[in-house]
Amino acid sequence: MRKAYPWLCWCLLILLTACEANKRTRPDFTDTPTSGSITISADISFKPVIDEQIKVFESNNPGTKINVQYKPESDCVKDLWNDSIRMVISTIALTESEKATLADSMNVVVDQLPIARDAIAVIVNPMSPDSLFDMNEIKSILTGTYSRPLIPVFDGIKTTSTIRYILDSVLRGETLNPAAVAASTSDSVINYVAQTPNAVGFIGVSWIGNPEDSKQRSFLKKVKIAYLKGNNSDEKYILPVQANLYDRKYPMTRDLTYILKETHVGLGNGFASFLRGEIGQLIFKRAYLMPGRRFFIFRPVRLNEDSI
Structure with missing residues (x-):
């Protein structure tokens, strides 16, 4: 028994040392799904709707703070490898292999989910004679071979999700038309098109498609949204409204996705749950995106096209 005593003491010492080392290296998490503060990265093309999501989430969860950094999508991709960024919201979608690589490299659990469907709206000057396009004509505008010298305008000087989609x-x-203009922001695209009769702008529909938003109503007085020929061969010219996004009749649609990377169930998980939940999905619906996780009933209505 006496011989075993030193070995017992030695084992206890090793165990205590290991526990102390683990305590020193283990991060002290100060956030939960409904408390604390985190930083996320989001594509600047979706600023209006993400601002609203954060506003409502923080209002419903006092004591939470979602610090959002709006960036071009190319910079959001880099933030996947930034351990201070908990979540990235953009049109990026990782493959299973890429998710596994990210999880192994960052030592995190990676959760990815499409939460809404967006469209790229085409806007023109109110004086423009062109407001109906098919995709061949859109491509000719983008390459500079259209029948008139129209100038394509995009939302950013770096690669945003809109530019990447195009x-x-x-x-x-x-090859992209060398006359193409890169405005600094989406609202700059709107202002440029409003002042330039031969400009054609390409922006996310959440910047221009909500007639219930006072700022967007002011935009719709400056420019008009062009109609694109639907994907079906017999399809009419249509607008990027929710019913046309639902089944992808509108030809330029894309999914908005979050990529969450947390080592514990923290505030990132809480915000992700909110985005895919009933309130978050309703906010996407009111922003005139197509909700990706909830089913909503679409009823036929009479569309006043003069107000669009």
Whole structure:
């Protein structure tokens, strides 16, 4: 028994030392799903609706603070590898292999989910004779081969989700019109188109599609939203409204996705739950995006096209 005593003391010492080391290296989490403060990164193309989501979430959960950094999508991609950023909201979608690589590299649990469907709206000057386009005509505007010298205008001097969509899904390797203009923000695109009769703007519909928002109503007095020919061969020219996003009749749609990376169930998980829950989905619906996690009934209505 006496011989075993030193070994017992030695084992206890090792155990206590290991526990103390673990205590020193273990992060002290100060947030929960309904308390604390975190930083997230979001594509600046979706600023209006994300601002509203954060406003309502913080109002419903006093003591929480979501610090959001709005950036071009290319910078949001970099933030996936930034351990101070808990969540990225954009049109990025990781493959299973990419999710596994990120989880292993950052030592986090990665959760990815599409939460809404957005569209790229095409806007023109109110004096423009062109307000009906098919996708071949959109491509010719983007490449500079359209029948009139129209100037494409985009929302950012870096690669936003809108620019990436245009390059990857519309141009597909063809060269962008050298006369294209990169405005600093989406509202700058609207102002440029309002002042330039031959400009054609490309922006997220959440900046321009909500007639119930006073700021967007003021935008709709400056520019008009163009109609695009629907995806079906017999489809009419349509607007980027929710019913046309639901089944992707509108030709330029994209999913808005969050990528959450937390080492514990913290405020990021709480905000993610809110975004996919009933209130968050209703906010997307009111912002005229198509909710991605809830079913809403669409009833036929008479559309006053003169107000669009």
